[in-house]
Structure formats: structure tokens, C-alpha cells
Amino acid sequence: MGKIEVQNLWWKYYGSDNWALKGISFDLNAGEVLGIVGPSGAGKSTLCLALNGLIPQRVRGSMKGRVIIDGMDTRKVSLRYIVSKVGLVFQDPDTQLVTMSVWDEIAFTLENFCCSPEEYEEKIERVLEIVGLNGLESKHPFELSAGQKQRLAIASALVVEPEILILDEPTSNLDPVGRREIFDLLFELKRKGYTMVIVEHETDELARLADKLLILNEGKEIAFDSASKLFRSVELLKEQGVAVPQIAELFYYLKRKGYSLDEIPLIFEDGRNILKKVIRRADVYDKIREYIHEEPIDSKPPIIEINELHFRYPDGTHALKGINLTISDGEFVAIVGKNGSGKTTLAKTISGLLKPTYGEVKLFNRDVQNIPRKELVTLVGYSFQNPDHQLFLETVQDELAFGPRNLGLPEEEVQKRVIEVAKKLGLEQYLDEHPFFLSKGLRLRLAVGSILTMKPKIIIVDEPTTGQDWRQSEDLMELLAKLNQEGKTIIFLTHHMRYVAEYARRCIVMDDGRVLLDAPTRQAFRYLEKLRIAYAEPPPISILTYELLGEPALTVNEAVRLLEKIIPKKLGIKTTRTIL
Amino acid sequence: MNNAETLSIEPKKYVRGYFFYTTEDSPARRLNPLVKLFIVISISISAFLTDRFEIILSLLAVTVLLVILSRIPLSMVKKFILALSGMATGIFIINLFFSHYTGSKVYFDFWVFYIPYVNWGWRIYITDATLWWASLLFVRTMVMVWISLWFLVVTRDRDILYALRRLGFPRGAAFAFALSLRSVSMFYEDFVTVMEAMKSKGVSFSEGGIITRLKKYGRMAFPMVLLAVRRIEEFTRAIEARGFSIKCKRKLYNKYAWSKLDSLSMLTFGLILIIVFLYQYYPLFLMSFLGRLLGVFPLG
Numbered sequence: 028m029g030k031i032e033v034q035n036l037w038w039k040y041y042g043s044d045n046w047a048l049k050g051i052s053f054d055l056n057a058g059e060v061l062g063i064v065g066p067s068g069a070g071k072s073t074l075c076l077a078l079n080g081l082i083p084q085r086v087r088g089s090m091k092g093r094v095i096i097d098g099m100d101t102r103k104v105s106l107r108y109i110v111s112k113v114g115l116v117f118q119d120p121d122t123q124l125v126t127m128s129v130w131d132e133i134a135f136t137l138e139n140f141c142c143s144p145e146e147y148e149e150k151i152e153r154v155l156e157i158v159g160l161n162g163l164e165s166k167h168p169f170e171l172s173a174g175q176k177q178r179l180a181i182a183s184a185l186v187v188e189p190e191i192l193i194l195d196e197p198t199s200n201l202d203p204v205g206r207r208e209i210f211d212l213l214f215e216l217k218r219k220g221y222t223m224v225i226v227e228h229e230t231d232e233l234a235r236l237a238d239k240l241l242i243l244n245e246g247k248e249i250a251f252d253s254a255s256k257l258f259r260s261v262e263l264l265k266e267q268g269v270a271v272p273q274i275a276e277l278f279y280y281l282k283r284k285g286y287s288l289d290e291i292p293l294i295f296e297d298g299r300n301i302l303k304k305v306i307r308r309a310d311v312y313d314k315i316r317e318y319i320h321e322e323p324i325d326s327k328p329p330i331i332e333i334n335e336l337h338f339r340y341p342d343g344t345h346a347l348k349g350i351n352l353t354i355s356d357g358e359f360v361a362i363v364g365k366n367g368s369g370k371t372t373l374a375k376t377i378s379g380l381l382k383p384t385y386g387e388v389k390l391f392n393r394d395v396q397n398i399p400r401k402e403l404v405t406l407v408g409y410s411f412q413n414p415d416h417q418l419f420l421e422t423v424q425d426e427l428a429f430g431p432r433n434l435g436l437p438e439e440e441v442q443k444r445v446i447e448v449a450k451k452l453g454l455e456q457y458l459d460e461h462p463f464f465l466s467k468g469l470r471l472r473l474a475v476g477s478i479l480t481m482k483p484k485i486i487i488v489d490e491p492t493t494g495q496d497w498r499q500s501e502d503l504m505e506l507l508a509k510l511n512q513e514g515k516t517i518i519f520l521t522h523h524m525r526y527v528a529e530y531a532r533r534c535i536v537m538d539d540g541r542v543l544l545d546a547p548t549r550q551a552f553r554y555l556e557k558l559r560i561a562y563a564e565p566p567p568i569s570i571l572t573y574e575l576l577g578e579p580a581l582t583v584n585e586a587v588r589l590l591e592k593i594i595p596k597k598l599g600i601k602t603t604r605t606i607l
Numbered sequence: 608m609n610n611a612e613t614l615s616i617e618p619k620k621y622v623r624g625y626f627f628y629t630t631e632d633s634p635a636r637r638l639n640p641l642v643k644l645f646i647v648i649s650i651s652i653s654a655f656l657t658d659r660f661e662i663i664l665s666l667l668a669v670t671v672l673l674v675i676l677s678r679i680p681l682s683m684v685k686k687f688i689l690a691l692s693g694m695a696t697g698i699f700i701i702n703l704f705f706s707h708y709t710g711s712k713v714y715f716d717f718w719v720f721y722i723p724y725v726n727w728g729w730r731i732y733i734t735d736a737t738l739w740w741a742s743l744l745f746v747r748t749m750v751m752v753w754i755s756l757w758f759l760v761v762t763r764d765r766d767i768l769y770a771l772r773r774l775g776f777p778r779g780a781a782f783a784f785a786l787s788l789r790s791v792s793m794f795y796e797d798f799v800t801v802m803e804a805m806k807s808k809g810v811s812f813s814e815g816g817i818i819t820r821l822k823k824y825g826r827m828a829f830p831m832v833l834l835a836v837r838r839i840e841e842f843t844r845a846i847e848a849r850g851f852s853i854k855c856k857r858k859l860y861n862k863y864a865w866s867k868l869d870s871l872s873m874l875t876f877g878l879i880l881i882i883v884f885l886y887q888y889y890p891l892f893l894m895s896f897l898g899r900l901l902g903v904f905p906l907g
Contacts, residue, residue: 076844085847107850115848121793122841125786127768138778139850183849380803404809415837416797417804419830433809463833477808 029190029222041087062237080109114184120176174205361531408478468499635677640766710734
């Protein structure tokens with residue numbers, strides 16, 4: 028039990044001219060895990076709704092083809108019956124939890140299935156054990172961490188013992204701790220024999236978990252095959268805007284450089300085992316530093332000075348506990364750390380949105396609290412995580428013009444800045460569009476653009492890559508890099524260490540309101556233990572090269588370049604496979 | 608010890624409720640939610656029942672005492688108190704200028720304007736009765752403000768839902784109520800974030816006249832509404848995916864023990880309601896009853 032058959036599935040939402048799904052077909056056997064990848068707008072979430080029967084039973088639109096779950100057509104049986112067989116978990120845990128306690132949340136599902144109250148205790152206890160939330164029964168969802176909330180959402184789906192579990196980007200709103208918790212749970216569920224369908228952008232983890240992979244783009248099925256085969260199709264994944272597992276990417280490029288490889292490894296352990304056979308760390312340790320290009324550290328005067336900064340929220344949470352930092356003109360800084368570590372609070376105090384409880388923040392030698400707001404926004408611009416909080420006007424043009432108009436600049440200057448920023452961000456053709464009809468990637472660009480038109484010297488961007496696909500994230504990070512080259516000081520807050528490695532020249536690691544580590548990125552990546560404490564583990568490629576060569580490479584390209592210098596081509600690389 | 612050191616050793620005192628940060632523990636927090644709801648109902652009905660100044664001032668005193676005994680940090684709720692006190696003052700002013708109570712003394716009588724053709728106009732007519740009623744309404748509103756405040760600070764959302772279900776509210780209605788409360792909290796979070804986002808674009812909410820400030824707040828409506836619509840859609844999908852139905856009933860899981868303090872509170876506030884009712888409508892009966900009571904147990 029737990030078999031899924033999708034036969035030539037087409038779906039068009041009511042009122043739309045375009046098909047969201049265009050002839051999708053695949054089979055999944057009981058106990059298998061299917062990964063679904065693809066850029067935004069590929070139809071991944073629509074497919075999840077179709078597998079759960081919400082499409083077509085609750086969502087309006089036109090459907091062709093069939094979805095068969097354990098032999099039953101989802102159009103012909105009641106939704107409640109399908110839901111009892113197929114659990115569905117969404118991206119945002121906050122909008123899935125509807126009651127006031129962990130116990131009530133799970134009981135809510137049981138109640139929907141008219142379970143007898145006598146069964147509650149036993150069923151709830153069992154499912155809490157599975158997701159590891161026992162002991163937290165009376166907690167309010169507000170009191171749980173992001174990962175715990177998502178585990179609760181999974182428990183709420185599992186309590187009626189479905190055979191299939193569909194997870195639509197279950198980790199994209201989570202911090203590294205939450206992501207780790209969810210993947211651990213998913214491995215456990217796989218071991219227990221659940222059939223699972225997982226939409227996920229984190230391909231490094233998905234490559235370990237998935238048996239099969241479905242690549243979608245603009246509603247079309249690009250490929251469906253075994254995950255081990257498709258994750259090795261590096262060019263195909265890149266072409267479709269899907270992040271490639273770093274280990275697979277590394278070995279793919281090594282193979283292209285002429286190394287003989289029987290098979291490209293997908294996971295970290297396999298990659299390490301292969302390279303260990305041809306690299307002796309002692310031999311390369313002295314040489315490697317010559318090959319690494321270290322960027323010189325700027326000795327410009329600091330423009331942000333933070334002294335003994337404390338911040339306490341009204342609920343008593345002591346979010347910042349004595350921060351001391353300086354940031355110089357033109358730096359590109361990443362602030363990392365788990366949720367609640369104080370990243371956003373620190374950024375908001377720098378931008379003057381929060382007033383320190385104790386200590387001071389100085390911008391250009393002036394206390395930020397004494398700088399008039401209209402002047403402050405020309406010094407520091409803050410872009411929020413969710414662009415929808417930041418956009419409130421009717422056209423893209425008005426949105427870009429709002430800041431400079433509010434500063435009282437002449438209309439001629441306002442328009443000049445609007446055009447300049449629109450060009451830079453690729454928003455020229457959307458100037459008359461309503462911001463809310465733009466894609467999320469474009470809305471995020473617009474949110475940054477609406478800050479840029481005020482020409483701040485420092486730009487702070489909160490979680491620029493969260494909830495975005497790989498291509499959107501890369502685009503935005505490239506934009507920040509370009510702004511940095513033009514002289515802007517960039518500070519970005521993130522959970523995605525790939526982007527820290529690739530773009531940031533300095534990495535500030537926060538933990539429990541304190542700065543745990545502050546160093547140039549490569550140097551910071553040498554402190555693996557500290558980074559692990561803060562759940563800010565470097566990307567696999569950096570850990571691999573650090574373990575084998577004694578220095579962390581920051582990108583796949585750099586790792587390839589270093590390995591080329593270390594391993595003579597005639598040696599070749601013999602592959603072995605680790606059985607997971 | 609400097610300020611920073613003091614900060615670092617203070618424990619977290621408050622936890623988040625729907626509307627306010629609430630004290631982590633106090634006798635009032637530990638009361639059964641049903642009792643808390645009963646206290647609010649008892650005080651509110653009493654305030655509505657009576658038009659005697661001495662009684663309504665006593666109710667206000669009881670309510671303020673309740674807030675103090677519950678160790679509610681006033682700094683947390685001062686804005687709320689100020690806003691609602693402003694509302695109570697508004698009620699006082701409206702009564703002063705727009706009501707025409709006939710009293711024994713007229714303090715002010717002035718036609719602001721009069722349209723003879725339709726025989727209509729605005730006359731400010733302030734008598735001793737106007738002042739008395741306006742003041743009574745002011746204090747009555749203040750009683751409501753304080754008791755609501757007390758309830759919201761010492762009661763957490765799930766306790767409100769529990770109390771409603773115990774009172775026999777249908778599951779669908781109680782669920783809708785709980786969800787709307789939850790939405791209020793998310794709405795508030797969005798409100799704060801949108802406000803911060805506007806500040807980050809140079810908008811200052813403390814500058815300009817009332818109209819300018821209202822315009823600034825008005826701009827927030829669009830993102831707020833859109834965010835709310837998106838959330839409703841997500842909530843709907845999530846509960847449908849879990850087979851939401853209002854058809855079957857479940858036994859309510861009772862997490863709350865009944866303590867002596869609960870019984871005592873029920874008795875006290877039940878008595879308050881009865882006394883206010885009798886004092887308002889059957890004062891002679893109440894007096895003779897109290898007289899007999901005192902006769903049975905004479906003082907001294």
C-alpha cells in the first residue's frame with residue numbers, strides 16, 4: 028500500500044489561460060521517496076495538491092488525466108478518504124497550525140476523522156514519539172521553534188496513519204537547526220517505510236534521501252528517473268534552474284577536466300572516500316596555500332561601530348548581549364546563525380529601527396538614534412525578508428520613487444534615480460505593473476530597488492534567498508555583489524552557507540545574542556566546531572576540501588582548480604560507492 | 608554593577624499571548640479559564656446593571672485591585688490603557704455636547720446653529736444631569752477597559768477557547784473564534800513589520816498633522832489586506848488537507864484542575880453580581896436582608 032500513479036495529468040486553474048501542469052506521468056512504488064525539483068512556477072505545489080485530492084475536489088479548474096492512489100482515482104472517492112491515505116504538509120508551519128497547543132493540534136486532525144476520544148491519548152502519544160515532540164503536549168505553537176512547528180505539522184498529518192506523505196518545501200522557511208531536524212525525521216520516516224513525495228530546493232540533502240527524481244519546468248515534465256541518475260545530470264539540472272548537489276558538481280567538472288571516473292558520487296562520504304585514495308594531506312598541506320587566492324583585507328576606516336550593544340524585547344527576551352563590532356566601508360558581510368540568535372535584531376539596531384537597551388550603534392561616527400530618519404535612510408537601507416511587507420504602492424514606478432520623493436528631492440532627480448535603478452535591476456519593462464502581480468523574485472528585487480533609489484551607503488538585506496529557487500537566489504546575490512563592486516557596503520543575513528561561501532568576504536556568526544565568530548569567510552570556515560554550534564555548517568565542498576587539503580575552498584570552481592593542481596591527471600580517480 | 612550586567616542576569620519574565628505579553632506565572636494566570644470568563648461577565652454585567660455612582664466606583668476599585676494583585680506590569684499595557692481611556696473620554700465629551708438631559712441646574716445652554724425650515728440644529732445643553740450621566744458612562748467604560756485588560760493579560764488564547772467550548776459553543780464557532788484570534792496576532796505582527804518597512808523608506812509616523820499621519824497609516828492598508836488574504840488561503844488549504852469537518856464532536860480534553868481559589872473566586876464574584884443587582888432593583892430587600900444578617904451576628 029502507498030502506490031502512486033499519475034497518468035497524463037493536466038491542470039488549469041479557474042480563470043487562467045495557461046495550463047499549470049502539462050501531461051505529467053509517473054509511477055511511484057510503496058516505500059519509495061520521490062524528490063520534485065524545478066524553478067518557481069514549475070507546477071510543483073500544484074502537483075502536490077493533485078496528489079492529495081485537493082485538486083480537483085476543492086480547487087476550481089480544469090483537469091485532464093488521472094491520479095491513482097492505491098488503485099483509487101482521486102476524482103471518484105471522497106476527499107476525506109484520500110486525506111486519510113495521503114498526508115500533506117506545506118511550506119509555512121505558521122499557517123498550518125490552527126489550534127492553541129501541541130496536543131490540540133494533533134487532536135484537531137483526529138476530530139476531523141471522527142475518531143473516538145478514547146483513542147486520542149494513544150494515537151497522539153505514538154505520533155509525538157515519532158516526531159520527537161513528546162513532553163511538549165501543552166506548549167503553545169508560538170513557544171515552539173520553527174523546526175518543532177514543522178515537525179508538529181508532520182505529526183498532525185501522520186496521526187491518521189496515512190501511507191503516503193507529501194511535503195511541499197518543508198524546510199524552505201526553516202533555519203539550519205529546523206532543516207536538520209526535518210531531514211532527520213524524513214530519513215526516519217523513510218526507514219519506517221512511508222512513501223514520500225518531497226518538493227525541495229536543498230538538493231545536497233535530497234540526493235541522500237530520494238529514490239526517484241522528477242524535474243518540472245513551466246508545468247512540463249522535463250525528466251523522471253532514478254534520483255541517482257538525474258542528480259548526476261549536472262548540465263540538465265543547471266539548464267532547468269535547479270541547484271546541483273555540490274559533490275556531484277565537483278566530480279562532474281573533474282571528469283570533464285580529464286580525470287577518469289567510473290561514476291560521479293552524489294554524497295559527501297562517497298566523494299571523500301574517492302579523493303582520500305589519491306590525496307595525502309601531509310603532502311599537499313604546505314603547497315595548498317600558494318594556490319589559494321586570499322583577497323587583501325581592506326584597512327578602510329570603520330563606518331559602523333557597535334559598542335557593548337544590548338537589546339531586550341518587551342517580553343524580556345535578551346536578544347543582544349554585549350555586541351562589539353566594527354564594519355568598514357565597502358565590506359561584504361554575512362551574518363549567520365540559527366533563528367533567535369539575534370541576527371535580525373542586530374541588523375534592525377544598525378538601521379535605527381530598534382533602539383538599543385544599552386550600548387550604542389554609531390554610523391559614520393554619529394549615534395544612529397540621533398540621526399533624523401530622512402537622513403538615516405540615505406546612510407543605511409534595510410530590505411526585509413518578505414517583500415510583501417515592503418511594497419505598498421500601485422505601480423513599480425511609484426514604489427521606486429516613494430523613497431526619494433519622501434526625501435523631498437525634485438521630481439526630475441526622482442525620475443532619474445527610478446530609471447537608473449530599474450535598469451540596474453532589470454525592472455524597466457515592469458514600471459507600470461502592479462508590484463503584487465510580479466513573481467516573488469521580481470518583488471524581492473523591487474523591494475531592494477525601493478531602498479536603492481535613496482542611495483544608501485550601507486545596504487542590509489534580511490534573508491535574500493529564503494523561499495526562492497536557486498536561479499532567483501543567484502540573481503539576487505549577483506546583484507548584491509555588483510552593488511558591492513560599485514562601492515556599497517553590503518550586509519546580508521542568511522541561513523544558506525553556499526551564498527556566504529560564494530559572496531561574503533567576512534562572516535559574522537551569532538549565537539544566543541553574542542558574536543561567536545567574526546573572521547574573513549575562508550578563515551571562519553576553518554572553525555568547523557564553532558560553526559556547528561551555531562548550526563552554520565559550511566557547504567559540503569568547503570568541508571571536503573578542508574578535510575582533505577587543509578584549506579576550505581569556497582566554491583566548486585575553486586575546489587576543481589585546487590584539486591587539479593594537487594592530483595596529476597595520469598593518476599585518475601577510482602570510484603567506490605557507499606551503500607546508504 | 609553596571610546596566611549591562613543587570614540586563615544579562617534578569618530572567619525572561621513574560622510570555623507572548625494574543626494581544627499582550629503576559630506574566631509567566633501568577634495566581635490569576637492559574638485560575639481556571641471558566642472562572643476568569645465568569646469574573647469578566649460578572650463585573651461587566653454589574654457595571655451595566657447599576658447607575659449608582661458609589662457602586663460603579665467600587666467596581667472600578669475592585670477591577671484595578673484585581674490588576675494590581677495579578678502583578679500585571681503596567682508598562683506593558685500603558686499604550687492600550689491610554690488609547691481606551693481616550694475612548695472613554697470621547698464618550699464623556701460626546702455626552703456633554705450632544706445629549707440633552709433635563710436636570711435641576713442648567714450650566715450651559717447655547718445654540719451652535721439652527722435651521723428654522725427643518726426645525727433642526729445643534730444645541731449644547733449642559734445640566735447637572737448631563738455631567739452625572741457623562742461621568743457615569745466614563746467610569747462604566749473604564750471598568751470595562753480594566754476588566755478586559757485583566758482578562759487578556761492573564762488568559763492565554765487556548766484558555767479562552769477552552770472556556771468557550773466548556774460553555775457549550777459549537778466546535779465550528781469556537782474554531783472560527785480561535786482562528787480569528789490567531790489572525791489578530793499575525794495581523795499585529797504584519798502591522799509592526801510593515802510599519803518598520805515604511806520607516807526604512809524614511810517615513811516618520813510621529814511627524815505631521817492628524818491628516819498626514821492618517822495618510823501614512825492608510826498606505827499600510829494595501830499590504831496588510833493582501834497579506835491577510837494570502838494567509839486565509841493558506842489556512843484554508845491546510846485545514847482542508849487535514850480533512851476539516853464540523854460534523855463530529857469530540858470529548859473536550861480537560862487540562863485544568865479546579866482549585867479552592869477557583870471556588871472562592873466564583874463565590875466572590877457571584878456575590879458581587881447578586882449584591883449589585885439587588886442594590887439596583889431591590890434595595891429595600893437587600894437592606895433588610897443585610898440587617899437580619901447583622902442582627903443574627905451583631906457587631907460588637
